[in-house]
Amino acid sequence: MTAPISESWTRIENWLAERAPATYAALAPPADPADIAATERVIGRPLLKPLVMSLLRHDGFLDQRFSLLPGFYRPMSAREIAAEWQLFTGFYDKRTADEEGEEADYDFMKVGASHVLYGHPQLIPIARDVGGGYLVLDHRPEIDRGRVHEAEAVEGLMRVSHEMWTSLPVLMEAIATSLETSQPLNNYTPVVDEEQRLHWDFIPLRSDPCVGHRAAADCEVVGDTPSG
Secondary structure (H helix, E strand, O other), X not given: OOOOHHHHHHHHHHHHHHHOHHHHHHEOOOOOHHHHHHHHHHHOOOOOHHHHHXXXXXXXXXXXXXXXXXXXXXXXOHHHHHHHHHHHHHHOOHHHHHHHOHHHHHHHHHHOXXXXXXXXXXXXXXXXXXXXXXXXXXXXOOOOOOOEEEEEOXXXXXXXXXXXXXXXXXXXXXXXXXXXXXXXXXXXXXXXXXXXXXXEXXXXXXXXXXXXXXXXXXXXXXXXXXXX
């Protein structure tokens, strides 16, 4: 059973305070409920409860140079969410989406990526990286409601298969466990730099035969070998 998001935040805060105090100090105080209400008016729908609970714990970061989530994503404040949602939805091609209809959703579930769904107004940006990519929380009333997706202008909307993206509470609990155990989370390992800031090092699994300095040699043998 997934822990409440408040419990995961407590574990994360305790770890940061002891191991990465610079990142801990950069956490913003709780969001003003009026800012959350204003964001809901802008996007035209209530925010999912886990997101509201997270914002009421920390309204993003005081310093935009810090990140917390694997993939170098920084949680955004309620006001940032509203502003970024307005920018994000400007890329949505409703005519194409209407033409493709259920086929767009089917392709997204099957292939794991979609350009048609990028900018969908019910996908709410909740975090961003330095390159302009987003984590979005799916507010659509379908099977993916509550799931976290990656969104990037070139690649489009990406449905990452790792279980940590199942929901925001699952993601936060997985982060807390990874911090406490120093165990990799989807190939990301938590580290603390000399300035006492949390970072996530990406270390591909050694079992992947096409990753690392032997990738070319390993992958060249895949398939049929011509007879001599």
